[in-house]
């Protein structure tokens with residue numbers, strides 16, 4: 023199979039790493055890819071969010087499948103452009119992607135289909151929101167309607183904090199235009215869980231459960247980030263709870279989206295809170311999670327390329343993907359200042375030592391390889407993003423996987439590098 027993968031972050035590096043191991047010996051292209059992905063995929067320049075350009079490139083390359091990593095190309099309608107040209111694409115239509123791109127859409131959809139989620143009010147104006155706030159005792163959660171790169175959610179501890187955050191959201195200062203409509207939500211309690219399902223429009227295959235760690239600081243303190251580390255182990259989700267989530271959440275989403283004329287093909291990412299009253303949806307994403315994908319790919323054992331192609335073509339078979347029973351984890355190494363402004367161009371040392379030890383895999387999220395034109399062989403890795411690397415490992419126990427990750431993290435260095443030391447040891451939200 024010839025596969026074109028869109029995106030260039032740690033999630034896409036992990037997908038490429040796994041796709042490169044499929045038994046069919048695929049030819050992989052990535053647009054734009056990254057320096058870290060170069061050993062696995064031919065990286066092509068271009069804008070992954072330009073539907074016509076991506077479709078033209080996919081046609082020129084004669085690819086059998088396009089796999090869309092991030093949400094932005096989905097929001098831009100890239101999957102629609104590809105489907106219109108008969109190119110199989112793993113990733114939902116722009117209409118189906120509204121489950122992620124509009125929290126208003128997602129909340130109304132869940133209400134219509136009685137999918138369990140936090141109680142809420144949808145507010146179009148600051149005056150509206152201030153009135154609605156009276157119905158929600160603090161703590162209360164405020165969410166920008168649109169895509170906000172992780173900056174659109176505020177958990178306000180007091181009414182005064184909530185009013186201040188509402189003003190910031192509606193002014194556009196907190197999340198730009200995404201915040202000009204706001205969801206006010208009841209604050210739920212419980213451990214969080216990321217449960218991803220491969221969907222072909224009708225059928226769904228649940229992936230093993232994973233848990234992200236969204237806060238920047240240890241003990242789940244500090245600002246929200248894109249994710250500072252993740253674990254995946256079966257013990258996170260007892261079989262009965264998995265069946266309940268499938269029945270109460272995943273299947274109603276598939277049926278409801280089909281009924282709405284926007285059948286869901288791709289990854290349905292359910293961000294859940296496991297409350298005392300049962301699982302509740304915090305958010306849907308319509309793509310693989312980053313950094314959950316990094317440990318998940320370490321556990322994937324079937325033919326990932328075949329499974330994604332089957333989902334794209336509406337012929338997903340149960341058990342198409344197999345998973346190792348061994349837990350896996352990843353720890354994100356971040357730049358100084360992240361999730362705030364951060365420097366770039368810091369030299370990264372130690373990648374060779376980690377590779378030589380062979381116990382952990384390093385996925386590149388924000389790096390570049392800089393080589394002098396005269397001597398392209400002798401360059402150096404530098405930081406180029408907020409989340410720089412994710413060190414990932416699998417082992418017979420979660421503690422063992424984490425130990426491998428932390429050993430690798432200790433071998434890597436760049437100025438200002440920071441990472442959480444408690445990945446897998448706290449249950450976010452609990």
Ligand code: AMP
Pocket residue numbers: 140163165172175177207208209210211214236246293304305451
């Ligand atoms: P989201 O982007 O919707 O997943 O929200 C980001 C984070 O905010 C989640 O991972 C939770 O930790 C927190 N959060 C979102 N919604 C709620 C809620 N209704 N109650 C408590 N915490 C929430």
Ligand code: GLY
Pocket residue numbers: 234248249307310311312313314
């Ligand atoms: N790990 C959270 C996300 O991918 O949105």
